[in-house]
Amino acid sequence: MIVKVNGNEVVLEKAISLKELLVVQQVRTPEYVTVQLNNEFISAGSFEDTLIKDGDEIEFLYFMGGGQAL
Amino acid sequence: MIILTKEHYRRILAHALDSLPLEACGLLVGSIEEDVKIVKKVYGLTNMDQSPEHFTMDPREQFDVMKDARKSGLVVLGNFHSHPATPARPSAEDMRLAYDPEASYLILSLRDQEKPVLKSFRIREREVEEEPITILSGNDSFEEKAFS
Numbered sequence: 772m773i774v775k776v777n778g779n780e781v782v783l784e785k786a787i788s789l790k791e792l793l794v795v796q797q798v799r800t801p802e803y804v805t806v807q808l809n810n811e812f813i814s815a816g817s818f819e820d821t822l823i824k825d826g827d828e829i830e831f832l833y834f835m836g837g838g839q840a841l
Numbered sequence: 842m843i844i845l846t847k848e849h850y851r852r853i854l855a856h857a858l859d860s861l862p863l864e865a866c867g868l869l870v871g872s873i874e875e876d877v878k879i880v881k882k883v884y885g886l887t888n889m890d891q892s893p894e895h896f897t898m899d900p901r902e903q904f905d906v907m908k909d910a911r912k913s914g915l916v917v918l919g920n921f922h923s924h925p926a927t928p929a930r931p932s933a934e935d936m937r938l939a940y941d942p943e944a945s946y947l948i949l950s951l952r953d954q955e956k957p958v959l960k961s962f963r964i965r966e967r968e969v970e971e972e973p974i975t976i977l978s979g980n981d982s983f984e985e986k987a988f989s
Contacts, residue, residue: 838895
């Protein structure tokens, strides 16, 4: 099946979970990425239980934060 | 190396000054040519922490910027944030929370508001390396956009 990940087509041989997709995408810190599946936010606790379907559009980005922290 | 124009710098500085006493944050969008990052747009984002010492970008705005960049054939090159009272170098918190190994992390120090200092860093697994910045005088073909 074919899905779109951050705008790029990705071919998957079998159905996998969001958690597995992040591994395929070489995300080292999946606990610190925010994910949208077909424009809906998916909580990190649901990554493992959310299966990717043909035609899905997945967007992910890294948490961005920090600060001078006096 | 990362290249931006004076207009981009002015936009970053204005967003940081407007946000005082809070920290400001935003994203830089552009292209990468032979390992050189060329900034084409600057986006001022909301600091969800509303704090003078911390920032967290709004993920909804981050997604909007990422999708907007893609429509223009551009990519998110990195981010910027201000340090209202400390130097332009990554704090322990900046290093701890730098999860994107490909991103440029720009820090604008406003410790001396008459002499702001902007620096860029790459941060990989808490290892910090300063990245050279070039600020061009022209702004002819570059766009600028902001949410705030």
